[in-house]
Amino acid sequence: xxxxxxxxxxxxxxxxxxxxxxxxxxxxxxxxxxxxxxxxxxxxxxxxxxxxxxxxxxxxxxxxxxxxxxxxxxxxxxxxxxxxxxxxxxxxxxxxxxxxxxxxxxxxxxxxxxxxxxxxxxxxxxxxxxxxxxxxxxxxxxxxxxxxxxxxxxxxxxxxxxxxxxxxxxxxxxxxxxxxxxxxxxxxxxxxxxxxxxxxxxxxxxxxxxxxxxxxxxxxxxxxxxxxxxxxxxxxxxxxxxxxxxxxxxxxxxxxxxxxxxxxxxxxxxxxxxxxxxxxxxxxxxxxxxxxxxxxxxxxxxxxxxxxxxxxxxxxxxxxxxxxxxxxxxxxxxxxxxxxxxxxxxxxxxxxxxxxxxxxxxxxxxxxxxxxxxxxxxxxxxxxxxxxxxxxxxxxxxxxxxxxxxxxxxxxxxxxxxxxxxxxxxxxxxxxxxxxxxxxxxxxxxxxxxxxxxxxxxxxxxxxxxxxxxxxxxxx
Numbered sequence: 001x002x003x004x005x006x007x008x009x010x011x012x013x014x015x016x017x018x019x020x021x022x023x024x025x026x027x028x029x030x031x032x033x034x035x036x037x038x039x040x041x042x043x044x045x046x047x048x049x050x051x052x053x054x055x056x057x058x059x060x061x062x063x064x065x066x067x068x069x070x071x072x073x074x075x076x077x078x079x080x081x082x083x084x085x086x087x088x089x090x091x092x093x094x095x096x097x098x099x100x101x102x103x104x105x106x107x108x109x110x111x112x113x114x115x116x117x118x119x120x121x122x123x124x125x126x127x128x129x130x131x132x133x134x135x136x137x138x139x140x141x142x143x144x145x146x147x148x149x150x151x152x153x154x155x156x157x158x159x160x161x162x163x164x165x166x167x168x169x170x171x172x173x174x175x176x177x178x179x180x181x182x183x184x185x186x187x188x189x190x191x192x193x194x195x196x197x198x199x200x201x202x203x204x205x206x207x208x209x210x211x212x213x214x215x216x217x218x219x220x221x222x223x224x225x226x227x228x229x230x231x232x233x234x235x236x237x238x239x240x241x242x243x244x245x246x247x248x249x250x251x252x253x254x255x256x257x258x259x260x261x262x263x264x265x266x267x268x269x270x271x272x273x274x275x276x277x278x279x280x281x282x283x284x285x286x287x288x289x290x291x292x293x294x295x296x297x298x299x300x301x302x303x304x305x306x307x308x309x310x311x312x313x314x315x316x317x318x319x320x321x322x323x324x325x326x327x328x329x330x331x332x333x334x335x336x337x338x339x340x341x342x343x344x345x346x347x348x349x350x351x352x353x354x355x356x357x358x359x360x361x362x363x364x365x366x367x368x369x370x371x372x373x374x375x376x377x378x379x380x381x382x383x384x385x386x387x388x389x390x391x392x393x394x395x396x397x398x399x400x401x402x403x404x405x406x407x408x409x410x411x412x413x414x415x416x417x418x419x420x421x422x423x424x425x426x427x428x429x430x431x432x433x434x435x436x437x438x439x440x441x442x443x444x445x446x447x448x449x450x451x452x453x454x455x456x457x458x459x460x461x462x463x464x465x466x467x468x469x470x471x472x473x474x475x476x
Contacts, residue, residue, distance in 0.1 A: 004177055005037045007201065008184040010050035011194025017042045018202075022174055027093035027323040028314050028361045036177050039202035044169065044210040047198040051140045051167040052216050054195025059137045059165045066163055067118060073190035074111050080186060081108070084151065087178040092147055093322040093362070094277060095314045102277075106152035107183070110459065113444035114159045117461045132473040137165035138242060139218030141467060142211035144204075144232070145180075146224045147173035147325050148280040148384070153223045153246075154183055156447075156458040158197065164467040169198045169217070171207050175325055204228055212236045219244070219467065223282075225382075226408075226452045244456030244466050246282070246448055248382045249410030252403035253285035254425060256396075256416040257294040262437075264301050266415040269438050271305040271388060273413075275366050278321045279386035280329075282453075283411035283433070287379055289399050292392040299348060299370050302390060306349035309366040309386075311358070323362040324385060330362040333385030337367055340378035345369040345389070374402050382408070396421070400428045409450030411435065432457075 005021065006013040018040035023032040037043075077084070084107060085099040094103050125133040143157040154172060161168045172180035184199045200207055208228075212220050212235035222232050223246040236243045259266050267288075274284050290298045314322035324330050337352050350367025364385055372379050372389040379389050393399040403412060412431040416422050419436075426434040432449040433441060441447060446457035456466050 004034045004181055004201075007037070007039065007043060007047065008181075008188070008197070008199040009047045010054075010198070011188070016040075017046070024091060024175070024177060025326065026090055027325050030327075030360055030362075033090055034178060036174060036201045038174065039171075039200040039207045041206065041210045043200050043202070044171075044207050044214070047169045047200050048140060048142075048211070048214050048216050050195035050198055051169055054193060055137075055140055055167045058167055058193055058196050061165060063118060063123065066165060067115060069190055069192055070111065070115050070159065070163060073186060073192075074108065074115070076186045076189050077108055077111065080182065084179060084182055087182055088150055088176070089314050091176045091178045092150065092325045093314045095312070095316070095318065095320055095322045097317045097319065098277070103149065103151055106149065107155045109443040110152070110155035111159050113460055114163050114464060116444060117464050118163045121461060121464060127472075132475070134471050134473060135164075135468045136471055138467055138469050139166060140216055141166050141168040141219045141221060142214065142217045143168050143170045144208050144211065144220070144222045144224070145170065145172050147175040148277065148282070150176040150179045151183070154180060156463060157221045157223075158183070158187075160464045160467045162192065162196065164464060166219075166467050167196045169200060169211060171200055171202055171211060174201055174203055177201050208232065209235050213238065215239045217241060221456075221466070222246070229454060242466070244458075245454035246456075246458060247410075247452060247454040248408055249282045249284070249449065249453050250287060250380065250382055250406050250408045251283055251285045251411040251413065251431070252287045252289055252406070252429075253413035254399045254403060254415065255288060255290045255294070255298060256414075256418070256421065257291040258417040258421070259415050260417050262417065263294060263297065266437065267298050267301040268305050270413065270415065271302060271309075271368070274388045275309055275321050275386040278324055278364075280325065280384050282382070285411070285413040285435075286383065286388055287374075287403075287406075288388060288390045289393050289402050290390060291399070292394050295392045299390065302368050302370075302388070303348040306366050306368040306388075311355045311363055311366065321366065321386060324364060325362070327362060329384065330364065333364055333383055333387065336378060336381065336383045336385070337364075337387060340369055340372075340376065340389075343376050343378065345376070345378065346371045348390075350387075374405055380406065396425065400425060404428075404430045407452045410453035411449070
């Protein structure tokens with residue numbers, strides 16, 4: 001891998017103009033595994049200039065040319081798949097089995113999903129009134145991605161930009177630069193023209209804000225906290241650029257007693273979903289709302305599931321969970337746990353501190369709280385750790401009201417043996433995705449949220465639309 005201190009600009013790895021550096025920490029060992037440069041305003045401007053120049057010709061390429069490059073890229077990605085899985089495990093602590101099966105898989109899965117979407121999208125459509133609609137690339141795109149699903153978010157932004165004929169500047173999370181650098185190497189080897197894809201590492205206040213404010217950037221796509229998303233929207237407002245945001249979540253999981261014999265499997269699977277990726281997923285079902293007549297039964301199931309959840313070294317294969325990504329995240333999660341305990345919740349398992357036997361690494365105890373009230377901070381604020389809050393409800397209407405009583409609306413989950421109820425409840429939940437009885441999201445489906453969870457959609461046809469302008473032709 002190239003020196004991570006360098007940036008990928010205009011088709012080559014270049015020395016940065018900035019001298020600010022940062023260590024990349026392995027969250028399992030707390031050891032430095034790389035050093036990156038934090039890009040300056042000038043570094044970002046150089047990358048934007050390269051993307052602006054490249055847009056003149058790349059925007060005029062035929063779709064078939066772009067698809068051929070993407071398909072070559074997919075082949076290279078699959079050849080280097082294990083390298084990507086290992087990089088993600090090293091930089092953010094995802095257990096290697098999970099990195100292979102989910103984290104790295106997102107890079108290939110979304111790439112294929114966008115190839116399929118681009119092939120099926122009509123570039124020229126005759127409208128019912130005789131006018132003609134055409135789609136064109138929006139321009140230079142600034143792409144700002146998080147650390148929790150590094151390949152998932154990079155692929156959801158970079159691939160539709162390239163497929164649409166846009167050029168881009170990627171600013172990945174400074175905590176997970178290894179996977180992004182590897183991705184840049186693969187794009188280079190696929191033969192994308194110089195300046196079409198550029199990568200600058202950096203922090204949000206400098207590199208991210210420069211991209212957001214830059215007058216030559218026509219679109220910003222950001223995934224991260226709601227707080228940062230609001231700041232980016234304000235920075236982008238002066239240049240009236242398009243902004244798409246995939247932000248936080250506090251997703252409800254409605255568990256109805258009519259699950260019957262499936263209740264135990266539905267609860268176990270739900271808890272596994274919360275703990276997956278060490279709880280560092282924006283759409284995790286972290287609020288479990290349980291029908292009161294089966295509440296105590298669910299608590300018994302939940303306690304067994306929580307106490308048997310293994311925690312271990314991410315370098316080892318298996319179904320355990322690894323550490324949190326950083327010391328900052330560790331302290332944040334500990335603060336949420338301690339505050340919830342002080343608020344008087346019942347602790348079914350876990351709690352403050354590290355699991356036994358883990359002195360080094362940012363490991364936390366898988367934690368489940370019961371008897372939570374929906375107005376407690378543990379039920380309202382995103383924790384981003386393996387922490388579940390359980391609370392009872394008495395009626396379907398009350399469950400829906402509690403589920404929607406949140407500033408977020410990224411996802412919701414419903415567990416029921418009655419499919420008519422599932423449809424009825426799903427229609428009333430204010431969320432961008434509703435998962436029924438463990439149903440997962442497929443590559444090519446749109447992902448995004450309501451309310452403070454963001455705007456726009458990522459993935460598939462709708463994700464491609466966000467990188468395009470629509471023009472109408474009117475012939476006399």
